[in-house]
Amino acid sequence: MHGKPLAAIVSAGSTKYGKHDDKGAKELFAEAFSEALEGAKNLDPKRDVNAVFIGQMGSEYEYQAHSGSWAADYAGIPRTHAARVESACASGSTAVRVALTGIMSGLYDTVIVGGVEKMRNRGTNEVTLYLGEAGDFHMEIWNGLTFPGLFALMATAYMNRYGAREEDLARVAVKNHKHASMNPKAQYPQEITLEQAMSARPVAWPLKLYDCSPITDGASAIIITKPELAKKYTDTPVYITGFGHSTDYLGVYERDDVTWLEGAKRASDAAYRAANITVGDVDLFEVHDCFTIAELLLYEALGIAGRGEGYRAIREGLTYYDSKIPVNVSGGLKAKGHPVGATGVGQMYEIWLHLTGRAGKRQVKGAEVGVTHNMGGSGASHNVFVIER
Amino acid sequence: MDEPEFSVENFYKFVSEGKLMGARCRRCGKLMVPPRPVCPECYSRDLEWVQLSGRGTVETFTIIHVPTVLLEGKEPYAVAVIRLDEGPKIPGMLPDVASPGQLKIGDRVRVEFDRSPQKVPGSWPNWPRYYFVKE
Numbered sequence: 001m002h003g004k005p006l007a008a009i010v011s012a013g014s015t016k017y018g019k020h021d022d023k024g025a026k027e028l029f030a031e032a033f034s035e036a037l038e039g040a041k042n043l044d045p046k047r048d049v050n051a052v053f054i055g056q057m058g059s060e061y062e063y064q065a066h067s068g069s070w071a072a073d074y075a076g077i078p079r080t081h082a083a084r085v086e087s088a089c090a091s092g093s094t095a096v097r098v099a100l101t102g103i104m105s106g107l108y109d110t111v112i113v114g115g116v117e118k119m120r121n122r123g124t125n126e127v128t129l130y131l132g133e134a135g136d137f138h139m140e141i142w143n144g145l146t147f148p149g150l151f152a153l154m155a156t157a158y159m160n161r162y163g164a165r166e167e168d169l170a171r172v173a174v175k176n177h178k179h180a181s182m183n184p185k186a187q188y189p190q191e192i193t194l195e196q197a198m199s200a201r202p203v204a205w206p207l208k209l210y211d212c213s214p215i216t217d218g219a220s221a222i223i224i225t226k227p228e229l230a231k232k233y234t235d236t237p238v239y240i241t242g243f244g245h246s247t248d249y250l251g252v253y254e255r256d257d258v259t260w261l262e263g264a265k266r267a268s269d270a271a272y273r274a275a276n277i278t279v280g281d282v283d284l285f286e287v288h289d290c291f292t293i294a295e296l297l298l299y300e301a302l303g304i305a306g307r308g309e310g311y312r313a314i315r316e317g318l319t320y321y322d323s324k325i326p327v328n329v330s331g332g333l334k335a336k337g338h339p340v341g342a343t344g345v346g347q348m349y350e351i352w353l354h355l356t357g358r359a360g361k362r363q364v365k366g367a368e369v370g371v372t373h374n375m376g377g378s379g380a381s382h383n384v385f386v387i388e389r
Numbered sequence: 390m391d392e393p394e395f396s397v398e399n400f401y402k403f404v405s406e407g408k409l410m411g412a413r414c415r416r417c418g419k420l421m422v423p424p425r426p427v428c429p430e431c432y433s434r435d436l437e438w439v440q441l442s443g444r445g446t447v448e449t450f451t452i453i454h455v456p457t458v459l460l461e462g463k464e465p466y467a468v469a470v471i472r473l474d475e476g477p478k479i480p481g482m483l484p485d486v487a488s489p490g491q492l493k494i495g496d497r498v499r500v501e502f503d504r505s506p507q508k509v510p511g512s513w514p515n516w517p518r519y520y521f522v523k524e
Contacts, residue, residue, distance in 0.1 A: 123458075124455065125455070125456065125457055125458045125461050126458055128455060128456070128457045128458070129457035129458050129459060132457055138397045138423065138514075139397075139423060139479060139480055140480050141457060141459070142459070142514060142516065142518070143468060143480050143481055143482055143518060143519075143520075144453055144456065144460055144463075144466060144468045144480075144482040144518075145451075145453070145468050145480060146453060146455065146456060146457055148455065149451045149453050149468055152451030152452075153449045153450065153451055153468075153470055154449070155451075156449045156450055156451060156494070157448070157449035157494070160449070160494050201454070202452065202454045202465075203454055203455045204451045204452065204453050204454065204455065205451055205452035205454070205488075205489050206451075206489070207451075251480070252470065252480075253470045253478045253479055253480045254478065258448070258449055258470065
């Protein structure tokens with residue numbers, strides 16, 4: 001390990017991401033939590049767990065807020081410390097951050113962290129409105145923008161400045177669908193061709209259907225504890241050794257340079273520094289590819305590629321699971337699915353699978369250091385974690 | 390100093406009068422579009438409303454094909470980030486632009502106002518929209 005352990009992930013679980021007509025957020029969380037609990041030997045939540053935090057962006061979908069309380073109840077500990085944590089699409093990782101700081105402060109020993117979103121019960125245009133709440137509603141959404149539209153603004157400027165092409169965006173989708181084909185929990189495990197991605201209908205030009213992450217139901221959960229307690233609950237703990245966070249202007253229009261995610265740069269710098277690593281030490285990344293352009297911008301912000309050179313990394317195929325710098329081996333938000341509040345926790349579940357050798361066909365061989373990057377809105381908040389075994 | 394409150398609500402009230410307005414900080418000169426009640430640079434609350442020319446340059450844009458429920462049926466339309474001549478940037482629709490070939494980064498645009506009644510009277514938000522056309 002490069003860094004000092006801040007907390008240990010002793011187990012993790014996740015539902016399949018996709019369409020769950022007969023389950024709501026409560027049942028989805030319970031399923032993910034139950035899987036995580038099965039992997040934590042000797043852990044009795046009623047005795048050992050001090051708090052439950054759950055990331056969830058929207059209560060509009062189900063008219064059910066106050067999720068901290070029901071999540072604690074569904075975890076069998078109705079009278080504990082609990083809260084729902086909301087930071088738009090970064091809600092899940094923000095819940096992890098709340099749990100982590102609670103452990104680091106000495107307040108908690110062991111915490112259950114969930115992430116959940118139930119979205120498929122609403123129509124596309126309605127979901128588009130709800131997701132738009134993560135941007136600047138008064139100026140951006142009211143004036144015709146959508147979530148894909150906000151990222152399309154970045155894509156248009158990026159292609160214009162650096163000479164990237166729509167094909168480069170499509171290549172990200174092709175890669176992530178290839179990865180998802182090896183992930184039994186992915187929403188869209190079908191491989192796609194470049195031609196398919198390029199000829200798909202436009203959503204927000206230059207972004208087409210395959211440039212966008214889907215609307216997804218799902219939940220993920222992790223159990224984290226103080227480093228010195230980890231071995232009590234598992235023989236294969238992994239450790240959070242660094243984290244970083246930064247907000248940014250809420251509106252894309254407010255930022256000086258729409259081709260650059262400054263918040264992601266700051267969050268990743270802080271996380272790498274805390275864990276005493278450089279980008280070259282990382283064996284795999286799970287990053288927030290809500291849209292294909294986001295993955296390219298994140299290559300640059302996280303130091304995987306130089307500024308203005310992210311599209312070259314995908315052209316050269318450097319970020320496939322069996323290549324130099326594996327990115328989104330799970331399939332990413334793009335193909336694994338993006339149940340908004342679950343995503344940040346699901347990324348940690350994926351890293352946990354690889355670091356403990358449980359990732360099956362897509363296993364990154366010998367993985368020791370993983371990094372997650374979870375983004376809120378159109379880049380107005382970012383959480384980066386370094387996880388090591 | 391009888392200025393209307395520096396709120397988004399009043400920003401759109403001015404739009405209904407055919408005016409694009411911002412708030413200027415009298416202490417440090419910062420221009421805020423939309424307005425805010427407190428200057429984020431120097432924290433002054435000594436502000437004034439100023440009318441903007443409504444002219445600017447396209448910094449980036451997209452063509453929306455899947456709108457929110459608010460604008461269902463209006464697609465396809467463009468939305469751009471406009472750098473106003475006074476400095477601040479704002480997003481704005483270009484309802485007449487339906488394909489990427491009709492607009493490019495660097496194009497000059499000017500503001501217009503859609504004061505037609507909104508879809509759902511009595512509901513919030515029920516603001517009129519400003520929009521842009523190519524000069």
